[in-house]
Amino acid sequence: MRELLNGSGLAARATGPNSFTIAPVPAARLASATHQSYFALIQSRVSQALCAHPETRPGGVDLLLQLWIASTGMVQRAQLLDVPNGDKREGAFAAALRGVSIGVAPPAELPQPVTMAIFARTNGEPTGCGGVTTTVMR
Secondary structure (H helix, E strand, C coil): CHHHHCCCCEEEEEEECCEEEEEECCHHHCCCHHHHHHHHHHHHHHHHHHHCCHHHCCCCCCEEEEEEECCCCEEEEEEEECCCCCCCCHHHHHHHHCCCECCCCCCCCCCCCEEEEEECCCCCCCCCHHHCEEEECC
């Protein structure tokens, strides 16, 4: 549902176990066009960096990352949140992302850390990193 409503200014809110309400997103939650463009750069660079290493390639579990981006446009810190039980890749993710260049300096007043979700593949989706689905949440 979130994917369908993405960019529409609307959001779904659970109102029960099998029901939801669609309502306007409060204006404070919408990112500016400048921030949205920068978030797209972050998505691209992070996907490239993670796909370059077998141990960090997105796969069968959802991942939640937080990134701190320096004024130079380099990822200075990365943290994998809500690590699945038994998943020992947190250090590999941090190492793969630390020092990654976003390409340009972040826009003024970019909220940090930036939280990014990488969604697990479902059956029938293509293998390899070409099918990675990511969302920058803030």
